[in-house]
Amino acid sequence: MINDNYYDKFDRKEKLKFDSKVVHGGLGCDPITGAVSFPIFQTATFRHRKFGVSTGYDYSRLQNPTRQELERTMAILEEGEEAFAFTSGQAANMCLFGILKPGDHVILSDDIYGGTFRICDEIFSKLGCEFTYVEMSDLDKVKAAVRPSTKMFFVETPTNPMMKVADIRAIAAIAKEAGALLTVDNTFLTPYFQRPLTLGADIVVHSGTKYLCGHNDVIAGIAVVKDKALAEHFRGEMKSRGNGLGPFDSWLILRGIKTLSLRMERHNENAAKVARWLRDHEKVKKIYYVGFEDHPGYSVNLSQATGFGGMISFEVDSEETAHKLLSDVEMILFAESLGGTETLITYPITQTHESIPDDIRRKLGINEKFVRISIGIEDPDDIIADLAQAME
Ligand SMILES: Cc1ncc(COP(=O)(O)O)c(C=O)c1O
Incomplete structure (x- = not known):
């Protein structure tokens, strides 16, 4: 059984310096056996001891202990409320844009990863959402693009591939004024160099395939949110779309993060x-x-x-x-x-x-x-x- 002290220890870990946090992760060791390498819970489902008694785990599409350890670790590193680990960066972004309703408008960096553009252009624009691509380093252009229907700003900084830099604090202020969310794709710098949630962003997304994994051997995506309402959105999306990262791939990313x-x-x-x-x-x-x-x-x-x-x-x-x-x-x-x-x-x-x-x-x-x-x-x-x- 999971010992409550381990959760106290988890709280204390938040006080560690970044280089120690990457090594020790969320729970770090397995609370049950003490295994130093967090176990790979390679299971689809979980036994209930009796009616009404649950371990807190039901089915791995909803929650899996290894994926949760990765999610806890990423929430700590990005200084967010909760994190979610997906089967790809694309899957994380599909769930992100799932926040939108028909008629909603999004302002994005004009120079953006092609796959993100494709999600907007080929999927969500067909559902009635609107997208404007602007030069995010020009704040006047960003302000001029705001509409009453603007619900989100999506920023890559530096951008892929032109390396343009956007001022996260300034765009967070514009987004707040517009009543919109700010999402930052932090794939290029990772929380080691840049923590957008501490600069005013609401959501951070990653292609976990890249530096977080670090070894070119897993496709993964991460979303980290700053509050509970956004966490509920991502939890619901993951449950319905069924795109949570598998246990072995979660473990590989956890292992990669130790040397981030x-x-x-x-x-x-x-x-x-x-x-x-x-x-x-x-x-x-x-x-x-x-x-x-x-x-x-x-x-x-x-x-x-x-x-x-x-x-x-x-x-x-x-x-x-x-x-x-x-x-x-x-x-x-x-x-x-x-x-x-x-x-x-x-x-x-x-x-x-x-x-x-x-x-x-x-x-x-x-x-x-x-x-x-x-x-x-x-x-x-x-x-x-x-x-x-x-x-x-
Ligand atoms: C900046 C950025 N965001 C998102 C993605 C999509 O991630 P994935 O390939 O893991 O689906 C990529 C992929 O190259 C990327 O470079």
């Missing part, structure tokens, strides 16, 4: 080195990296985050150079996704941002010469040497 601080530091450090090298390369014509002092979002990012992350986008001199780079990398892997230990290079125009209409993509700068790189935790000299030989 170490990995994020190394991604950050490596990306700074690689970005400096890329900036001086004759075939690199434009570079998008939040850690450069001349990046337009540099100071806003520093006012709300403690690092820049591991993502860099850049434009090379020709389509041929881009294709050669993607084909000739050896250690670096030409693959979609980001945030894992391995450095991955991606071609947004045909991969991650394929769903975005071509005119919007080109206006943003996503063209045939544009590549995105997720800097891994390898030796940075090897990453640079590989890029150098592939761009020769």
